[in-house]
Amino acid sequence: MHFNLRYSMNIQTLLETKVKEGFIILFETTIPSVEFQATRKDFEGDITIVIFPMLRYKKGNPVQIGGSIGKYLVENIEEVVSYNVVKGFLNLVIDDRFYLQSFYTTFNQESYGLCSDSKNVVMVEYSSPNTNKPLHLGHVRNNLLGYSVAEILKASGNKVYKTQIINDRGIHICKSMLAWKKYGNSETPESKGMKGDSFVGFYYVKFNDIYKKEINNLISDGLSEEEAKKQAPILIEAQKMLLKWEAGDPETVALWKMMNEWVYDGFKITYQNLGVNFDTLYYESDTYLLGKDVIEDGLTREVFFKKDDGSVWCDLTDEGLDEKLVLRSDGTAVYMTQDIGTAIQRVKDHSDINGMVYTVGNEQDYHFKVLFLILKKLGFSWAAQLYHLSYGMVDLPSGKMKSREGTVVDADELMQEMTDTAKNISQELGKLDGYSDDEKIDLYRMIGLGALKYFILKVDPKKRILFDPKSSVDFQGNTGPFIQYTYARIQSILRKASFKYDEPVDIAGVSLHTKEKELIKQIELYPDIIQQAAKNFSPALIANYTYDLVKEFNSFYQNVSILGETDETKKTIRVQLASKVAEIIKSAFSLLGIDVPNRM
RNA sequence: GGCCUCGUGGCGCAACUGAAUAGCGCACUGGAUUUCGGCUCCAGCGGUUAUAGGUUUGAAUCCUAUCGGGGUCACCA
Known part of the structure; x- marks a missing residue:
């Protein structure tokens, strides 16, 4: 228990200050930063320090320098048990108790990984359909991405308004x-x-x-x-x-x-x-005339210029772009005019906003580049915090979807098909004794939609997706149902664990199984993953992290016995680990808009 | 044609934004359960990261060119 004081500081920060300190003592040199990696599985160690960047400040043999630093760290930090150097990499072995102790600092933390600040206020726009036809597969990607990014931004410490502009005219x-x-x-x-x-x-x-x-x-x-x-x-x-x-x-x-x-x-x-929702709605019929007065104002401030025929333009050639029309010669508005006006209107309506995210396909990359530039030129403070969440198209094996040619995949039909597939699989393999028909229907939907949502969200938003409705979506491997299954299995264990496990055990003398240690490391990554996902506007990072976590858990599950463990302390720790993993799966999946079942 | 963007094993995806022998899933081959849900786990097969140069101690990642896919160049939205 004597590490307590330090747990508030994470191990990486501690290592960083000690490495810098060691550098001064050993080599009389200061270094600005230290580069860390997780140690690769094939080497011994938990955390790795990359020596190469340090060579810029201290010439020499990386193996020797790494060795000196390693020795210094072992001597000066209790948690560092041993070290080894391979090429320019210093691998450090960290004490088991450190991992256990840091696991317990977050074990009973409510909403682990989430950041409750909301200094920053963002409006996230997504969906924004035309009102002349049903939603299709392309809208599905848009909706899932927009919803998920909004949830991720919330979880990472932003206040978020979800909105859409309905193109109703x-x-x-x-x-x-x-x-x-x-x-x-x-x-x-x-x-x-x-x-x-x-x-x-x-x-x-x-x-x-x-x-x-x-x-x-x-x-x-x-x-x-x-x-x-x-x-x-x-x-x-x-x-x-x-x-x-x-x-x-x-x-x-x-x-x-x-x-x-x-x-x-x-x-x-x-x-x-689809499980998506909005906090506030805009209708194009209300906003399509907005923006004209801003153009007039911009004209007097020479942000825009007028051509002989009376049309108004913005010169973006300095930016490497073209001239862009913002008002027709007959004085009517174009798309760009509306978008300028609508952006301004949104900030008027929600005065605390200081940024906006537009979830729109990448065929409009140029449009948003121009829009953001113009708003910047007009001098709005929030213009620097605009982000075009641009995503790739969803292609079918037959090629592009064309609504006029009837080759679209309808959103409602797609969800129904996924649900049916889930039903077929679950009826064969499920453990649903005692479930009512209604409960079963809910479950099939949960799994079918989980498969669909995960399939779409696990891919980097920028990349295009090839979607084959015939071969449908997998339920094995890196898929939503695989992760849901793991969650259900943990719930089964927790139902059977008929003893108290909500308090930390006395960790003195406890040593960890490799699988337990690896699992803890994976668990500890969660808060940082949320921040990264927010920074990159990428649900894919959450999805892939969750999969890694689940894989690590399944490996652990296969290698050690949880409820069959005779040592009470170990048994308790294992149940605690399992319950924490389940909690993270549920939390991470909620950021993706996916539900998890207690049985399936 | 100009500009933007992408090209990673048969297929689908990763690679913390420049570091170790490029990871994982599907498929394929072979194993594992007197045990907590086998929709699981372990192992094997399979890649010169489109091609050719360049920068760097180090490149899938940065620069240049070429080839190939997609997007965009409306007083449409």
């Missing part, structure tokens, strides 16, 4: 509206027994079918393809409808409201199934 909605008006026969989602968003999406497809036919007719009448696309009567009609909407025509607005409500009813169900 524009030509795409008018297309669905027009097709319904012409061919809908006053049908409703209810009368058809359809989900509202699918119902509206059906008419969007209908519109495109007719549009395509009209184009072909015009082409055979001798028009060029380009001309035909512009002159198709149904398109012209849709454009007229948009103008009517903009003019506030009561009938058009009423139709628009009705159809949007249908879509929202559908989205609500999809979001619920």
Whole structure:
């Protein structure tokens, strides 16, 4: 128990100060920093100090220098038991009791790994769908990423507002509206027994079918393809409808409201199934006129300039980019104008915000680069804290998803398929005696969605994903269900552990099994992983960490007996380790938006 | 074509942002349970990190060129 004072300081900080101190004493040289690594499995040791960078300050043989430092550390730090040097790497063996003791400093800590500060306030935007069709696989990735990053930011010490901007107006909605008006026969989602968003999406497809036919007719009448696309009567009609909407025509607005409500009813169900949510909503119909006054203001401050035809531009050539249009010659807004206005509006609505995250696919990289630059030029203090959470596309084996060509993977159907697969597997292998049918249904959903979410989130957001719905998603190896299974198995052990294990044991004289020590090391990484994941906006780091933890646990589980251990102290420690691992799995998975089962 | 981005065993992913013999899963081969849930564990097979140069004590990682994939270059959103 005599290490107590030092546990507040972690071993790495302690080592760093001692290495620096040793360097002065041994070589009369100061070094600015010390580089650490976890010792590779094939060498003896727990923590490794890399000697190479030190050679810049003290010329010499890295093995000799490493040896001197190692000797110094063993002599001056009780926790350092021994050392060995391989090439330029100084491997240190740390006392078992240190690991046990530091395990116990966090053992009873509530919400271990999470940081409760909220000095920084961030708004995270994700999803932001158009309201003319249901959500598809691409939206699924967006939603999972956005939700998870928001949760990670919270866990790492930020206050977070989750938001989305619903693209509820524009030509795409008018297309669905027009097709319904012409061919809908006053049908409703209810009368058809359809989900509202699918119902509206059906008419969007209908519109495109007719549009395509009209184009072909015009082409055979001798028009060029380009001309035909512009002159198709149904398109012209849709454009007229948009103008009517903009003019506030009561009938058009009423139709628009009705159809949007249908879509929202559908989205609500999809979001619920997906397990995502929002703190505040923005609608494009409210924001699409924003931003124009800012452009005027920017014009007087010479952030922008006006061309002869009256259009307004921002010159970004100094930044290596082009000139960018911010206001049309007729004075109307473009996408960029809206985005500028909306960003400003958000800060007005939530005055504590000092940063924003936009979850949008990487095809808009350029747009956000420009948007952020313009906001910076306009002089907003929060403009430095904007982040485009850019993610790669989700491709199918057949290639790109095209909504007009019907090759999209529908979000609702996908979730249903995953749930069905989970059901088939669980019925064969599950231990569900005594579960009611409702409980079973919940469980299948939990596993199916766990598989889907983990599959998508374990990949670095920036990378594109190839998704094969046929071969579906694995349930073995580095997968959500594998991790859920480990959790359920630990719960089974904890149910059987009919003794008290919530207090630290007396660690004097206790020595650790290698597997126990490795497990503790892995457990201790969790808080830092959360910080890294937040810094990199990457749920993938959480996912892969959790998998490593689980693998380490399973290896431990296979190598030592937990409840069968006869030494009471050891048995208690092992149950404690297991319960801590379960706690972290649950915590980490909640950051990914994945639930964990007590049995499966 | 200009700009951006990616290229790691058959397939799917890692590599703490420059360090040890490039890790893991699937698949394949062979093992492990009188034991706490075998959806587990252990081992084997398999890579010149697209190619060619360069910087560095050290490169999958940084620089240059080439090849290949994707994105983007609208008074669309």
